[in-house]
Amino acid sequence: MATVHQWSGLEARALRKALRKSIRGFAEHLGVAVNTVAKWEKLLSETTPQADSQAILDTVLARAEPAVQERFERLLDSDGLTHRPRRPPVPSLGDHETWAEDLERAMVCLSRQDFTFARTLLDRWLHRVLPGELDERGQYLYGRTLTLFGDMRRLQGTVCDLITAARLYADARSLFIGLRIPRRAAQIELSLAVVEEMSGRLESAASRYEALAEDDRLSRLDRVRARLWIGTALSKQGRADSAIVLMRAAAREFYDLTEPVDWAVAQQKLALAHRGAGDLIHALRYIETARSTGRPNSPLEHVQLDTAHAHILLSDPATADEGRTTLAGAAATAGQHGLGHQLRSIEAIREAQECA
Known part of the structure; x- marks a missing residue:
């Protein structure tokens, strides 16, 4: 299928004809005004649809039946467009504002694990621009786009996703270093350490966290998070006692900083560390605190x-059945939302339970 990096009225007309629709029918199909389509057809190559319309046209073409896509390619070829290279234009000031708004939307999507729409928003810009031709504002937005794409792949968390996330983060870090924005570069280094931990390279991750916990480029909150994650890596290595000391200190700082979400996460991690130490009484106490707050x-x-919670319940034969039920629910939710890393963690817990 032909790829349209930048739609003009010519490509829009070709798609309308390929769909065999009238101008009014095409406008209704796209969900845009009839006058908008009429303008595209009048100005052809002299007009460029708005960013939202570009995304709609991308979606309609991608979802079209093979026969429609073939007609579209033939129409482009007859207009001499298939073989004419089209350089992505340098974004204007208005494009920068639209781009920034799309990144805000993508962040909301990622917070809800709506990966499909987040990918649509991010792909729109990664495929539209060439970073070497951008001004400083454009390069900053491109770096943020790479970072959010890395966040998405990290959240999805398959082995392939983590490899891709590391590459995206590295590219974004290089951009922010070139732009002399050290805080952004350090935040990405923190994300790279998380990828190391998720990939099972625990010693390397702990070392990175330790360095970043004292890095003045980061905010105090990010440095405390790094200290908490040192404890996480240590706990996974079986060094529960050392992990608990670090996690308690981090939890106190989150409390002082009035960060209830991070404080609750620390309670959850403390619960798992106590489970690793064989102290199920404290493990249950901490996980109940995390669940209630x-x-x-x-x-x-x-x-x-x-x-x-399930991991702790499975550690006691008296609560193992409840643990299996809870774990099954977690697996169903993880599968529904494409959380590959969480599914791998759940499977590892099940395998360990079977071997016990």
Whole structure:
């Protein structure tokens, strides 16, 4: 299928003809005004649809039947467009504003694990612009786009996703270093350390966290998060006692900073560390605190909390059945929302339970 990097009235007309629709029917199909389509057809190559319309046209073409796509390619070829290279234009000031708004929308989508719409918003810009031709504002937005795309792949969390996330983060970090924005570069280094931990490279992750916990480029909150994550890596290595000391200190700082969400996450991680130390009484106490105060708002937060709770319940034969039920619910939610890393964690817990 032909790829349209930048729609003009010519490509829009070709798509209308390929769909065999009138101007009015095409406008209704797209959900835009008839006058808008009429303008495209009048000005042809001299007009460029708005960013939202560009995305709608992309979607309609992608969802069209193969026969429609073939007709579209033939129409482009007859107009001499198929073989004419089209350079993505340098975004204007108005484009920058639209781009920034799309990034805000993508962040909301990621917080809800709506990966499909987030990808649509981010792809729109990654495929539209060439970073080497952007001004400083455009390069900053491109770096943020790469970062959010990395966040999406990290949240999805398959092995392939984590490899891709690391590459995207590295590219974004290089951009922010070039733009002399050290805080953004350091935040990405923190994300790279998370990818290391998720990939099972625990010693390397702990080392990165330790360095970033003292890095003045980061805010105090980010440095405390790094200290909490040192404890996470240590706990996964079986060094529960050292992990608990670090996690308690981080939890106190989150309390002082009035960060209830981070404080609740610390309670959850402390619960797992106590479970690793064989102290199920404290593990249950901490996980109940996390469950009563955490109030998860996203599928990921629900899965993480339920998985931690189930892991602790499975450690006691008296509560093992409840643990299996809770874990099954977490797996269903993770599968529904494409949370690959969480599914791998759940499977590892099940395998360990079977071997016990």
